[in-house]
Amino acid sequence: ELKVEQNPLFLSMQEGKNYTIYCNYSTTSDRLYWYRQDPGKSLESLFVLLSNGAVKQEGRLMASLDTKARLSTLHITAAVHDLSATYFCAVVTGGNKLVFGAGTILRVKS
Amino acid sequence: NAGVTQTPKFQVLKTGQSMTLQCAQDMNHNSMYWYRQDPGMGLRLIYYSASEGTTDKGEVPNGYNVSRLNKREFSLRLESAAPSQTSVYFCASSAFLVGGGIEQYFGPGTRLTVT
Numbered sequence: 001e002l003k004v005e006q007n008p009l010f011l012s013m014q015e016g017k018n019y020t021i022y023c024n025y026s027t028t029s030d031r032l033y034w035y036r037q038d039p040g041k042s043l044e045s046l047f048v049l050l051s052n053g054a055v056k057q058e059g060r061l062m063a064s065l066d067t068k069a070r071l072s073t074l075h076i077t078a079a080v081h082d083l084s085a086t087y088f089c090a091v092v093t094g095g096n097k098l099v100f101g102a103g104t105i106l107r108v109k110s
Numbered sequence: 111n112a113g114v115t116q117t118p119k120f121q122v123l124k125t126g127q128s129m130t131l132q133c134a135q136d137m138n139h140n141s142m143y144w145y146r147q148d149p150g151m152g153l154r155l156i157y158y159s160a161s162e163g164t165t166d167k168g169e170v171p172n173g174y175n176v177s178r179l180n181k182r183e184f185s186l187r188l189e190s191a192a193p194s195q196t197s198v199y200f201c202a203s204s205a206f207l208v209g210g211g212i213e214q215y216f217g218p219g220t221r222l223t224v225t
Contacts, residue, residue, distance in 0.1 A: 009150070031211045042200065043153075043216045050211045088152055095160065096141060096204065096212045097168065100152035 002027045002093045006101035013079045013108050021104045023072040023089035031092040032072045034063050036085045037103070043088065047074075079108045112136055114217035116201050122223045123191045131186040131220050133201030141204045142184040143168075143214070144176060146197040153200060159184055191224045198222070 003026040013019055023032070031050055035043040047056045049065035049072060056063050060083065062075045072089055086105050090098040114135045123129055135142065140161045145153040145168075155168030157176040165176050173195060175187045184203075188195060201217040 004152075033214075042218050045213060045215075048207065048211060048213060050207070050209055090153075092211065095158070095166070097143075097155055097158060098153075098214060099169075100154070102150055102152045 002029070002091060002099045004089060004091050004099050004101040006087075006089055006104050008104060009102060010105045011107070013076070013106065015080055015108055015110050016078050018078065019076050021074040021076075021087055021089075021106075023074070023091075023101055025070050025072075025091045025099075027093075028067070028070070029091045029093065030065075030067045032065050033090045033092075033098065034072070034074055035088045035090065037088065038085050046087075076106075079106075081108045081110050084108045114201055114203055114215050116199075116217040116220050118220060119218065120221045122225065123188075124225055125192060127191050128187065128189050129191065129222075130188075131199055131201075131222075132183070133185065133217060134183045135201075135203040135215070136182065137203060137205065137215065138181070139203035139205050139215075140181070141212070142178065143202040143204070144174075144184070144186045145200045145202065146170065146195075147200060147219075148197050156186065156199075188222075191222075193224045196222060196224045 034046040047063040052067040090100045143158040144156040159178040199220045202214045204212040204214045
């Protein structure tokens with residue numbers, strides 16, 4: 001059974017600082033997704049990582065995938081308040097189903 | 111193009127009542143999904159439908175039934191609601207990506223409280 005673990009589960013950051021959210025998963029998969037969720041809202045797709053070594057960047061966020069280590073990272077550069085949200089990683093399992101991590105609540109303090 | 115729509119947005123039920131959550135997508139996607147989201151647990155798959163006419167259980171199917179009415183619509187039914195089913199329910203549909211993989215598109219969610 002595929003398990004997906006994120007850490008940290010809660011992250012309080014100062015504006016301007018850098019930090020990384022980690023997503024580990026337990027069985028082989030070469031497709032991983034990152035989503036953002038604002039309070040009371042639905043999920044917004046951030047990144048789709050489809051192969052080992054994939055790296056994608058959008059603004060202050062950069063995601064990477066290491067399928068050998070079964071690890072994805074979401075790196076935040078020079079955080080700003082607008083990045084405050086909950087971030088989920090999700091890994092594809094059989095039948096194109098997604099298994100989600102528990103989410104990382106990010107709070108950026110000004 | 112509305113994407114994925116869900117009704118109702120909010121619902122309060124008493125224990126033992128039944129209700130159906132409706133979901134529709136206008137993107138001509140084959141696959142549709144129902145998830146529930148509970149605090150600290152991420153999203154968990156309840157049921158999914160790989161194509162019109164097929165449905166399969168996900169991780170937490172107990173207490174739920176689904177119907178894939180046609181390609182556009184996928185409903186979730188609670189026959190006898192229990193307080194443990196208090197949650198936020200999300201419907202999603204998926205499209206295949208060039209180069210492999212899928213992209214899931216999520217509806218706005220239904221907040222259900224069972225008292």
